[in-house]
Structures are given as structure tokens and as C-alpha cells.
Amino acid sequence: GAVVSQHPSRVICKSGTSVKIECRSLDFQATTMFWYRQFPKQSLMLMATSNEGSKATYEQGVEKDKFLINHASLTLSTLTVTSAHPEDSSFYICSAPPVAGGNTEAFFGQGTRLTVV
Amino acid sequence: SQKIEQNSEALNIQEGKTATLTCNYTNYSPAYLQWYRQDPGRGPVFLLLIRENEKEKRKERLKVTFDTTLKQSLFHITASQPADSATYLCALVFSGGYNKLIFGAGTRLAVHP
Numbered sequence: 020g021a022v023v024s025q026h027p028s029r030v031i032c033k034s035g036t037s038v039k040i041e042c043r044s045l046d047f048q049a050t051t052m053f054w055y056r057q058f059p060k061q062s063l064m065l066m067a068t069s070n071e072g073s074k075a076t077y078e079q080g081v082e083k084d085k086f087l088i089n090h091a092s093l094t095l096s097t098l099t100v101t102s103a104h105p106e107d108s109s110f111y112i113c114s115a116p117p118v119a120g121g122n123t124e125a126f127f128g129q130g131t132r133l134t135v136v
Numbered sequence: 137s138q139k140i141e142q143n144s145e146a147l148n149i150q151e152g153k154t155a156t157l158t159c160n161y162t163n164y165s166p167a168y169l170q171w172y173r174q175d176p177g178r179g180p181v182f183l184l185l186i187r188e189n190e191k192e193k194r195k196e197r198l199k200v201t202f203d204t205t206l207k208q209s210l211f212h213i214t215a216s217q218p219a220d221s222a223t224y225l226c227a228l229v230f231s232g233g234y235n236k237l238i239f240g241a242g243t244r245l246a247v248h249p
Binding site: 023063064112114125130 | 235
């Protein structure tokens with residue numbers, strides 16, 4: 020199956036700093052990537068959809084100026100958490116969506132555990 | 137409002153027994169329903185998908201049913217093993233657009249030797 024590589028797997032940063040998370044499709048080209056956030060024992064919540072060559076689409080309630088998404092190429096999407104605060108501490112996961120009308124699986128990165136201190 | 141519900145309580149079963157997990161949804165009409173496994177600190181891994189016009193799907197020890205009238209899917213693991221212990225997520229897929237997945241919160245399964 021397709022491989023989505025996400026880095027870093029863990030990051031600890033100081034409050035007020037910015038953190039960049041990378042998501043790469045290793046053996047396929049992804050024109051779209053989904054970014055999710057997951058709090059402990061809760062569902063994956065879709066934050067935004069990144070689109071290669073155009074602006075990301077954000078879900079309701081997600082601050083686009085805080086969570087900057089860039090889809091610079093067909094193999095790389097990045098999420099930057101700007102001016103991070105402790106409440107941004109969470110598990111962030113990227114995913115290449117199903118293709119062919121949804122009749123296939125989504126491929127997920129390994130996830131990034133962000134801790135803001 | 138639209139909801140996806142999975143058993144929030146952990147499911148504890150004995151090795152060798154069949155585990156049955158439930159996914160109920162309201163106010164959605166998905167084209168597909170998918171099941172994923174998630175281990176602690178890792179991204180979800182795909183297990184099975186079932187289409188809206190299918191009643192049942194099987195893969196090795198896994199079986200999924202899909203009842204669009206009841207708006208429910210059941211996920212079965214037969215002959216369960218301790219290695220099956222994980223959180224299992226159901227996800228609804230809606231055709232069109234970017235094929236978004238909407239996830240339930242997951243059910244944690246613990247299989248005891």
C-alpha cells in the first residue's frame with residue numbers, strides 16, 4: 020500500500036514558538052492531504068484539507084492563521100502551529116484520502132505528538 | 137445533529153472468543169464505511185471497508201456488517217488474540233469532493249490470555 024511519512028513523531032516546544040510538521044507521500048503523488056488532531060480517548064477531528072498548488076480548506080472553528088498549511092509539491096504537505104500554547108498540545112496526523120470515489124482506504128502518517136510547555 | 141457513536145467503554149474479552157464492536161450513526165448517508173485499527177501513539181491502519189449496498193464483508197478473522205436502515209455497522213474479530221488489543225475506529229466516507237472521512241471516537245479492545 021501507499022506510504023505516508025510524517026515527521027517529527029514527537030516534539031516539545033516552548034509556549035509562543037512555532038512548530039512545523041511534515042507529511043510526505045513516499046511512493047505516490049498526493050494532490051490532497053487531510054490534517055487531523057486527536058485528543059486522548061477522542062476521535063480524529065479533521066482540521067483542514069491541503070491542496071497542492073492552492074489554498075487549504077479549513078474546517079469550521081479551525082484558525083487558519085494559527086494552523087498554517089502548505090502543500091508545496093505533490094509529495095509534501097506541511098502543518099505549522101504558530102505561537103503554540105499548551106492547549107495546542109495534541110496528536111496531529113496527516114492522511115492521504117481515499118481515491119476512486121471512496122472505494123479505497125486512506126493512508127495515514129505515523130502521527131506527531133506535540134507538547135507545548 | 138450528526139453523530140457517530142462507538143462504545144466508549146473498553147471491551148475486555150478472553151483470548152479465543154469473538155469480539156464484537158458497534159458503530160452507530162445518525163443523520164448521515166455515507167457511501168462507504170471503513171474500519172481502522174489504531175495503536176497508542178500511532179496513526180490508524182486500514183482494516184476493511186464496506187459499501188452502502190453491501191450487507192457483509194469478510195477478511196480472514198474479521199467480519200463487518202452494514203445496516204443502512206438501522207444506521208449501524210458491526211465489526212467482529214473471531215478467535216481473538218492478545219495481539220488484537222488496540223483501539224478500533226469506524227469512519228464514514230462521503231463520495232464527492234475530497235472523500236472526507238468522519239471518525240467515531242473508537243472502542244478500545246483488550247484481549248486477555
